[in-house]
Amino acid sequence: MSALLEVKNLKKYFKTPRGMLHAVDDVSFDLNSGKTLGVVGESGCGKSTLGRVLINLLEATDGEIFFEGNNVIGMKKKQIKDLRQYMQIIFQDPYSSLDPRMSVSEIIAEPLRIYEVCKSNDELKKRVQELMKIVGLTERLANAYPHELDGGRRQRIGIARALALNPKFIVCDEPVSALDVSIQAQILNLMQDLQKERGLTYLFITHNLSVVKHISDDIMVMYLGNMVEKCNTKALFKRNFHPYTKALLSAIPIPQIGIEKRRILLEGEISSPINPKPGCRFASRCIYAKERCNSEQPVLREILADHFVACHYVESINIL
Template sequence: MMNARIEEGITPRTGKQAGDDFITVEGLGKTFSENRMFGSSGSAVRAVDGASFTVRRGETLALVGESGCGKSTLGRLLLRLIEASEGEVTVDGTRLMALSQGDMRNMRAKMQMIFQDPYGSLSPRRSISQIISEPLEVFGMVQSSRQRRERVAELLSQVGLSPTFMDRYPRQFSGGQRQRIGIARAISVNPQFIVADEPVSALDVSVQAQIVNLMQDLQQSRGFSYLFIAHDLSVVRHIADRVAVMYLGRIVEIGPKARIYNAPSHPYTQALLSAVPEPDPETRRARIILKGDVPNPANVPSGCSFHTRCPIAQDICKRERPKLAETATATATATEIGHLAACHFAKPMPIPVG
């Protein structure tokens, strides 16, 4: 988790005006079949279950939740790096599931990814110039060796690295520098949407703020949208415009960042936020300890999947799966509209201070 010193190093977000919807996700789901070897039952694992949301132009939608809840799978589904079992993703009016492999390859000039591991996502056998220029060559954006090197030099400068590094290899760089290289590769084709899959979780805490600030600066100058996947809610607070909370493959709450952090409606969101370290005892929240363990994703509980750990669960929670529904009151401001929670007893309320 980021401590107070690192949080102070992150540039506060300016008040951006969200644009129209660029990506629309409707009922997206992915089911994996378990390996039948070694006596496995072969039952299906529902990694993503009926995800529906939008990503607006120029905004950062953060996707948070415990490890194994399906965040990374959802990010890959949006780019069709893995194929969905059902549902639809529409990007700028184009239905992705209807595209051929060739057309989808062209669409990826609009959609790129920043991977979690800056060590594993860069080929050790290729120079930095070759790594960054590969997307440029695939999409025909450079016509000569000279043009390619000029473009790579420009991209390295934009991510805070010296152009003289282009002939070096990934092993010669630190984790933070490698992640900057990965970012340069992702932005090389001028995408409109980037899935950032836990882009700072593998980095030293002292470097995380630098990468977050870089991503914000690039977004302001280029105007693209992020799906920022993370489990560190301290990082999310600084980069997100809206936050979606995921539990066992389902989105259980989504809304404007201020609304999620100040008045969460779902008991799971409340528990997550109560675990965020607060250096100031006056603002420290009372810790909510959830009972039990996360259920086996191959055997998701009936009704609300959170009911086995929920402190306010009742009989209806075991029988009926709640739908995402508006939680804002009639007096909500414009910035609070669009706060949805999948809970039979959702009620926006501040987390009590301990």
């Protein structure tokens, strides 16, 4: 299976008064067509920045992004506009990402108008109605405004808008984190159904490890801009290697009374992503850290089929 998206040594730095903030630092991965890559990690690790750089909402500092074999970085404005038809995003907050002065039908119709997809107003109206039906919005809501709707319906509007131009790749930036649990399940099921019907490819960013386990084919774990582990979803939950991954998974609650789960508590100071020092960025919080961890940046290594880990600890327990 050929990769729809190939990312090589991607970097995104931001200039701050104290120096360069390394939001995304030397990240590489492939994403096959029709698959979902889940991206997890604590707040500030660079997940959302990565998603925005991939679809050119933010300009990359360095690296390469190949979409269907074409390098996205360095494209001209006209090329980027054409590319946006095939690369879309669903934002985290379904309210702030919608224009409060536009009705539901106007919001969904906007990308169709910009790209002049429909030849007449009747065709545009019909297409908007189709999209509303696809995402489960009743026709009576066409003239409603975002503030009149609940979070689930607002997020359905965002999904309909993302689907309007028949994209191939969608960045899902924590699309259910602001919703109630019951509504989360509805939106996740909708997204999975759409993926099966349309062959969509997702980059699914989330904090919820139960959600990412449910929806993802592969999972990538990020820490302070670096990718520290990446593998098949089942493999990650059965046999993970990086100490940070182990700590994340230990935080998943067990929904059974009387069963206690051993939590791995991370102590120590979080390293600053601004002008980071040489060495592993997790070393200050890692119970397995050695002297070399403070001076050498661990290289991402393949330790099993499709299982990559960046950690000196993995080398020390002779798994390689």
